[in-house]
Amino acid sequence: MWELRHRGAAARPGGEAASPPREGEAAGGDHETESTSDKETDIDDRYGDLDSRTDSDIPEIPPSLDRTPEILKKALSGLSSRWKNWWIRGILTLTMISLFFLIIYMGSFMLMLLVLSIQVKCFHEIITIGYRVYHSYDLPWFRTLSWYFLLCVNYFFYGETVADYFATFVQREEQLQFLIRYHRFISFALYLAGFCMFVLSLVKKHYRLQFYMFAWTHVTLLITVTQSHLVIQNLFEGMIWFLVPISSVICNDITAYIFGFFFGRTPLIKLSPKKTWEGFIGGFFSTVIFGFIAAYVLSKYQYFVCPVEYRSDVNSFVTECEPSELFQLQSYSLPPFLKAVLRRETVSMYPFQIHSIALSTFASLIGPFGGFFASGFKRAFKIKDFANTIPGHGGIMDRFDCQYLMATFVHVYITSFIRGPNPSKVLQQLLVLQPEQQLNIYKTLKTHLTEKGILQPTLKV
Template sequence: VLQREKERTGGMKGDEIFREEDSDGGRGNETQNVFSDLLYILLLILYNILLILVLISNLHRWKNYWIRGVLSLAMISGFFLIIYMGPIALILVVMSVQIKCFQEIITIGYRVYHSYDLPWFRTLSWYFLICVNYFFYGETVADYFGALVQREEPLQFLARYHRFISFALYLAGFCMFVLSLVKKHYRLQFYMFAWTHVTLLIVVTQSHLVIQNLFEGMIWFIVPISIVICNDIMAYLFGFFFGRTPLIKLSPKKTWEGFIGGFFATVVFGFILAYLLSQFQCFVCPVGFNSESNSFTVECEPSDIFVMQEYTLPTVLQNTLTWKTVNLYPFAIHSIFLSSFGSLIGPFGGFFASGFKRAFKIKDFANTIPGHGGIMDRFDCQYLMATFTHVYIASFVR
């Protein structure tokens, strides 16, 4: 073996042999090290690409967040500006929102209806909107502007026969619908007829209740609407930062964390807002009309629910807080029930709207507000809250 090895090496010295073997091994190790370096660089590149994608995703997420946040602040600022302008401005805004919401819902139906080239759907829809508004606002004028009605003779005639005129107008629209029926499309036309009436029920009736609440006192208008706004914002923030557990399949982005966090934040907000507004006569007094100055007035002797009262705390709270009594406005206690409804039941108005949009495979009702969708997307919970507030006043306050 040694002889063959000697012949192979050609008489090289032992240390030269070892140097050659070390050189061959070094080249192998060098190749292995280069491969390891390339693999490391490749993994590093992939990691950085993944990191960039995550950052882009987060930037997009934050971009949407900032868009929603800025526009939300703008809408809230506009809301306070309109409150400052008084009841007339609020009534006009409610009417404008109602018309826009109606238009967004009817437009969705029109896309289906228009494909069959059937007549009068949009015309009849707007006609029925005018009829229903004439009925509701006529009732409001008769109830709250009695002095003005008695002073003007034409208004006396309209007030006396208001319901008959309203019914006659509706019958005219009903007859026009019957005359517009087209053979082979009866089912679709009756479907759209029902679509219009359900839209009127949801939008116009609820907006009328909003105005009824306003005449009970601006606080009954401001607090419920602010509660829904607060719950929407706080549920979004809690869900954005802490959301992990899906709440409902109809709205995949809603989470239990946002729902629960929004509830507690809304109750606290509603209580504080109610306590602050209860101190001002302009918010707590019913809105009236002064026939002499032809203007709205908000002057009165505040009712008992807006007068500070002393309450005895439960024994458990007395031991914890070392207080025996606390002074509160009763309306602040009412606000807890309003806030609870607005944060626990109110969101189901949004879930209902989400189901409606999924049924027609649309993301938003419209693109009126960037990052928010249409007007109906922002007021889907408000209408449900308006009905509850109206029922609550009639049941527990009057």
């Protein structure tokens, strides 16, 4: 036994000798202590110098595989790489737009599933980059905890959505009532369990790197889950608040690429050498015009302008309403210089078209900075694309880097300039209250309306 102890001491940094056993310690306890010490020694030797590594020591991620279909490769084999990429991007873009139109036709619920699927895929792409970069370090539980935190955050956000928009449905289901009532406590408990698992997974002399990856996961959650939740919140306000911003970003991306491809000469930003001022300016004007026209077309249909509501009697989402003033034609006086050009005193248009100018302006001037941010991220880790999911385009995150920034702006814009009291949402909240509380609100509201002269006072016999 003493011989084993001396061997263990020789293996320790500095050659520290193991302390003799305390009185009353059993031989089995000594052996367990020695085994634990030996394991700690191995971990120290393995991870001892990791925190001293610099960014230049980060291994390069191997280039993504080319997933272009063979039929396209053969058809475009005679073209230069520049034109080959043009055709691949164009064909795949038209395919994605066609699929997007199909999902719009299938309704709001399918759009929500699409947003959730994109969120999960974007999270997977970013987390995979972190795992590939630090895979040689064998971080314990990194991927498992990352996906666990994704489930926790989604449970919290979508539980809040269910409580807000499906109150009448929840009221009928006893199990759901319990989950909704204690939703925040359950969400906190789930997150706390993940937090404790992370602390227990910490490895000696490897703490800093593990906290880097803990922060990596949480920033990824902030970018993907929070923004996708805002996208769905915008969708509930009316499909038009979902379609116009998203299509404006898509239009800006396409037209900026076209203008840059054919006319681009002046570099725009060092983070993206292929971006040009010509593409940026051409994309801006094209996007504003597109947003204005799209807003005019979509404002005509209740399917796009009505808030998305869940009807428990038909067990489905419905988009039926009397369109608000925002989506009713109004007459506007033209400025003097336009009167002379158009030879008209007034013009009729939907108020939402004015708001569409603000949305499309943001999509074309500020939205691209989401792409520049993503370009900086990719350069930091020496990769061309987040993934190779879509041939010619890269990963899903490469296509939605600007959309997340746009979603936040639209949500802020709606809450700041558009949204007023929502009677249907107030009614749903009232139906959840206890009968006594509902009766008190009824009496208070009746007294208030009587005092304002809207209701006639009840005659007392």
